[in-house]
Amino acid sequence: MSQSQLNLNQVFKQYLQKKSVFKNKESLTDHYVPDQILHREGEITQIAETMAPSLRGHKVSNMFLYGTVGTGKSVSMKHVASELERVSENVKILYVNCKMKRVSDTEYRLLAELIRKMGQMVPPTGLPTDHVYRIFFEIIDSEKQNIILVLDEIDALIQKTGDEILYNLTRINQDMKNAKLSIVGISNNASFTNDIDPRVKSSLSEEEIIFKPYDATQLKDILTKRSIEAFNTGVLENGVIAKCAALAAQEHGDARRALDLLRMAGEIAERSGELKITTNYVDKAEEKLDMDRIEEIIKSQPRQSQAVMSSIIKLHEEGQRDIQTGDVFTYYEKICKSSGLKPLTQRRISDLVGELDMLGVINAKVISKGRYGRTREINVPISKPMLEKIKKILQERYLL
DNA sequence: GTCAATTCACATGAAAGAGACCACGGTCTAGTG
DNA sequence: CTAGACCGTGGTCTCTTTCATGTGAATTGACGA
Numbered sequence: 001m002s003q004s005q006l007n008l009n010q011v012f013k014q015y016l017q018k019k020s021v022f023k024n025k026e027s028l029t030d031h032y033v034p035d036q037i038l039h040r041e042g043e044i045t046q047i048a049e050t051m052a053p054s055l056r057g058h059k060v061s062n063m064f065l066y067g068t069v070g071t072g073k074s075v076s077m078k079h080v081a082s083e084l085e086r087v088s089e090n091v092k093i094l095y096v097n098c099k100m101k102r103v104s105d106t107e108y109r110l111l112a113e114l115i116r117k118m119g120q121m122v123p124p125t126g127l128p129t130d131h132v133y134r135i136f137f138e139i140i141d142s143e144k145q146n147i148i149l150v151l152d153e154i155d156a157l158i159q160k161t162g163d164e165i166l167y168n169l170t171r172i173n174q175d176m177k178n179a180k181l182s183i184v185g186i187s188n189n190a191s192f193t194n195d196i197d198p199r200v201k202s203s204l205s206e207e208e209i210i211f212k213p214y215d216a217t218q219l220k221d222i223l224t225k226r227s228i229e230a231f232n233t234g235v236l237e238n239g240v241i242a243k244c245a246a247l248a249a250q251e252h253g254d255a256r257r258a259l260d261l262l263r264m265a266g267e268i269a270e271r272s273g274e275l276k277i278t279t280n281y282v283d284k285a286e287e288k289l290d291m292d293r294i295e296e297i298i299k300s301q302p303r304q305s306q307a308v309m310s311s312i313i314k315l316h317e318e319g320q321r322d323i324q325t326g327d328v329f330t331y332y333e334k335i336c337k338s339s340g341l342k343p344l345t346q347r348r349i350s351d352l353v354g355e356l357d358m359l360g361v362i363n364a365k366v367i368s369k370g371r372y373g374r375t376r377e378i379n380v381p382i383s384k385p386m387l388e389k390i391k392k393i394l395q396e397r398y399l400l
Numbered sequence: 401g402t403c404a405a406t407t408c409a410c411a412t413g414a415a416a417g418a419g420a421c422c423a424c425g426g427t428c429t430a431g432t433g
Numbered sequence: 434c435t436a437g438a439c440c441g442t443g444g445t446c447t448c449t450t451t452c453a454t455g456t457g458a459a460t461t462g463a464c465g466a
Contacts, residue, residue: 367457405462423444
């Protein structure tokens with residue numbers, strides 16, 4: 001005990017003595033809102049112009065922001081929102097991320113979350129939805145105010161719960177006497193509007209703003225600016241930023257990815273006691289980010305899904321190419337038997353395999369083999385060391 | 401050799417059930433004055 | 434008389450099951466050249 005205590009003390013002491021490459025790591029995380037947002041001037045003015053009428057108490061047009069991940073939609077929106085709230089006191093902005101599991105991914109929970117943001121409480125479950133709806137309505141309409149509701153990742157919400165919520169929310173203005181409500185939807189893909197009611201769609205996208213992916217040069221600018229805040233001077237070797245930018249530009253110009261790479265490169269360098277970040281560390285960072293992501297996914301999967309994963313890995317290890325759903329199911333049943341898990345039906349396994357594919361842990365393509373039926377062809381695009389790590393996790397859970 | 405019909409092995413959808421949570425209102429119980 | 438314990442009802446939410454329908458090309462088998 002005292003031995004390890006001693007060691008820990010040493011570790012902490014060394015850590016404090018060591019010079020850090022970071023000055024302020026915060027500014028490389030994605031919830032950080034920089035005071036100046038580069039290469040989004042056009043979009044920001046457009047948002048601001050759309051929202052400006054609220055200053056005179058007019059209703060703001062509903063708005064839709066499109067763009068792939070990491071193109072600055074949320075930051076831009078938050079930026080304008082906070083400025084607006086600063087200038088005017090009867091404009092209130094409610095920002096909700098609809099993808100947050102168990103917080104706001106259903107109609108009830110979204111409303112509950114909104115009510116919470118308005119400073120009141122509502123039980124997490126138990127009440128009829130329309131009751132919650134009325135509470136929300138009454139809170140909002142109790143004052144003369146202009147509410148702007150920002151629904152981030154709105155596509156996730158619609159996909160899960162249908163478009164009824166949006167319909168209700170867009171209609172709410174008709175019944176309100178004092179307040180006005182406008183909706184800003186933020187979505188990663190433009191195509192999801194296809195499956196919402198055309199009436200809702202037209203009223204919701206009175207104004208549409210499209211965010212294009214950043215190109216490598218723009219990413220470079222962004223990284224440069226943030227790195228000045230984030231790192232101590234002189235720790236970045238030439239070409240590090242360019243490399244992060246280039247890698248992220250390959251992945252549809254995702255600024256978040258670029259920042260993650262840079263931050264992780266810094267962390268790895270620091271942990272190995274370096275005071276200089278080289279491009280070498282960027283490669284390592286990329287690898288580490290991938291590993292972490294997959295590991296996190298596997299760990300957070302429910303047991304059944306883990307069992308399916310085990311089955312796939314086992315078949316993959318036995319050298320089977322083009323694993324089929326049926327194979328997975330057969331082996332899965334064996335795993336269930338040996339681990340005392342209650343086996344699910346094939347129908348369900350089919351869905352679980354699909355989910356694992358969606359998460360990017362495996363590749364499962366639906367193909368038709370003619371006379372020999374239609375199935376998913378499953379591949380495991382995972383590196384050897386990662387595979388070992390996953391196996392270990394699954395073994396700990398008695399699934400291999 | 402050609403062409404439509406057949407057939408396989410699941411995929412994909414819809415609906416409904418099970419079970420965990422939870423709020424609310426009513427009833428019962430025990431403690432208090 | 435009242436605060437708190439204890440139901441029963443009704444609601445949401447997630448994970449599954451059940452039942453039904455869909456699907457795309459290899460294979461088959463009839464047909465004609």
